[in-house]
Amino acid sequence: MKSFIKNNALSLSFFVIFLFSLVAQIYFGKEEYNRELAENNAVSVDLKSYLTSGHFVESTFENWESEFLQMGMFVLMTISLMQKGSSESKKFDGTDEVDREPDPNKKDAPWPVKQGGAILWLYxxxxxxxxxxxxxxxxxxxxxxSLDDANTGNALKGEPMQTAGQYITDSRFWFESFQNWQSEFLSIFAMIVLSIYLRQKGSPQSKPVDASHNETGE
Structure with a gap:
């Protein structure tokens, strides 16, 4: 058990923090949602009903959406784009280890590498x-x-329901998306640029403390 925790300490720590944050979000989200319902003279909901409400689904997945977009774009763009001096960039000179072709004869190589063909391409x-x-x-x-939550609000106000086709062009939906997307891209920009000049001893996200500002890569 100790070895398992040691070998997975980073992922386990973040997963525990994630669970704590999710539980806190659910608790305070339910309180906020019921307050909104009370202001409109509607009946409050229990935990089970809240977890299937548009309020919870929208607030949860609009954040997850931006996180996965951010990481997908970052992984994709770092294949060919570089930033002089950043620890988050591949080196300008020489060949990076991540660019070499996989060796199917390498000991403990993953199964898709040994399989080759389309399986390897996908991998x-x-x-x-x-x-x-x-x-x-x-x-x-x-x-x-978001659509469900918007229609809940429409029902409380006695306004007509929106269809999916109508809501896909609604400013509320795209405002929810872009307000999260811009913050994620800003954080990546900050990480790329700040790692040129700033250091954190012991972190693989930083260059060595005595490295030149012009040195690119970890």
Whole structure:
């Protein structure tokens, strides 16, 4: 058990923080949603009903959507685009380890590498594919939740319901998306640029403390 925790400490730590944050979001989100319902003289909902409400689905997946888009774009763009001096960029000179062709004879090489062909091609792109697939799933769920929440508000106000075709061009939906997207792209920009000049001893996201500002890559 100790070795498992040691070997997976980084992912486990972030997953625990994620679960804590999700529980806190659910608690405060339910309180906020019921307050909105009370202001419109509607009956409050229990936890089970809240977890299937558009309010919860929209607020959850609009954030996940932007995170997966950010990471997918970052992985894809770092293939060919570089930033002088950044630890987040490939080197300008020489060949990076990530660019070499996979060796099927290498000991403990993953199964797709040994298989070759189309399986290997998909495996070569699998990280980007996974992030964009998660983005698309989150985007659809965000849209569903946002539409449901908007129609809940319309029902409370006695206004007509919107269809999916009408809502896809609604400013509310795209405002929800872009307000998250811009913050994610700003954070990536900050990480790329700040890693040129700033250091964090011991972190693989930073260059060595004594590295030149012009040195590119980890």
């Amino acid at each position: 070569k792109q699998s990280l980007t594919i996974a992030f964009f697939l998660l983005f698309l799933i989150s985007f659809v769920l965000h849209f569903y939740g």
